[in-house]
Amino acid sequence: MTNVDDNEETARELALFAAVDPENLSSVADTDCGETGVISIASAHMRRVFARFSEVLLVDCSHKTNRYNYQLLTFVGMNEFGEGAVVHQSLIEANGDWHMERAIDHFKRFHPTRINLLQVIVVDKDLNEIRVLEANFPAARILLCHFHVIKYLKEMRSKPEFGKISSDNARKIDAAVHKMVYASSEHKYKEAHESLKGICERCGIDRFFKYFEKNWHSCTDRWVYYASYTPPLQQSHKQQIGELLWQAERRNRQFDVYGQLYQGVGSIRSEEAERLRIQVD
Structure with missing residues (x-):
């Protein structure tokens, strides 16, 4: 993004996002050329979901999301019902190592106390993504979506x-x-x-x-069924993930599921606009 008007509009949208809820977080990383390389956001709702179910993550990237051909990198968790729930999004200039590193760094900053609980990351087929994820999450297993x-x-x-x-x-x-x-x-x-x-x-x-x-x-x-299960239990990826989610639910059962997981975002309050939580790298 190089156009001044576009930059101002983006900053305005991020300010509004932060004003909705003080727990909404956003972060921007600029390239060496001064262009916007990565914009990451995590709403209060996204952060609550990952705080409850931190064991499983699916990482995927959508291409050509706007006229600048930026790509949308999405981190999806799973709730106790086995449903996918977005827990982090990064708009990235290109699907390169630097951009992935910045997006992951933002993700870690947004969830500083839960990263160590991550056990399984499911990706599609991008070998560059796998290499960067392995370097940043050495304790997690990287599996390919069947x-x-x-x-x-x-x-x-x-x-x-x-x-x-x-x-x-x-x-x-x-x-x-x-x-x-x-x-x-x-x-x-x-x-x-x-x-x-x-x-x-x-x-x-x-x-x-x-x-x-x-x-x-x-x-x-x-990616092979028998080779990717965790011994001694012969489980499919779905069964393994289900077991991890059950463990997470047992750990968090004292919370009200519906109140915590599905609480909506509050209305925008203009008096909170000064609580801008944009962290510029």
Whole structure:
């Protein structure tokens, strides 16, 4: 954002956001060029949700959210009903390491007492995101969303550089991928893996299998059902998350669920406008 009017309007919106509730927080990080690189917000409601259920986090990024092509980085937690709840949002100039680092730093500042409880982070497929998240949350497990794994490998399989195959062979490859993702044991994974290898060899798309070996076979603990559960319990990602949420609910059961989790944001009070809580990096 370089336009003065846009900067003023953004500052005004952040001031109004802070005036709604003294517990609303926002933070802005500028690039070395003086442009706005990251804008992060967390409402009082978002902070309450994460304060109650801090064990699980889903991180995802939406692209081209405005005319500047900024990306919306969203951190989603889960409540005791298994429903997703946004706990942090950062509007980022680009999906680079610096921007991710600033957004995560803002997130940590917004939730200083709960970060150490985070155990599982679910992401889609961005390897840069994974690397930055691992560096900032070394105690948390980084898992890949099963839906995105299947979708992404299907898209990669259809790329022309890997060769053209019949629709029947394409379905067989997709089926083998699905079996690998949901393999309940190492034996079942190896069976599906050998099946994928055989299909690729027969179809003449060995390059796709080599790509899979290099980028996916080496990190099965992130996306394969049997390899990503926490011993000794054989649980799916959903079951693991459910158990973590139950532990969080037991820890917080003395609070009124509906009063704390669904309390709405109060009306804007102009006399609180001076309580601007924008922290400029």
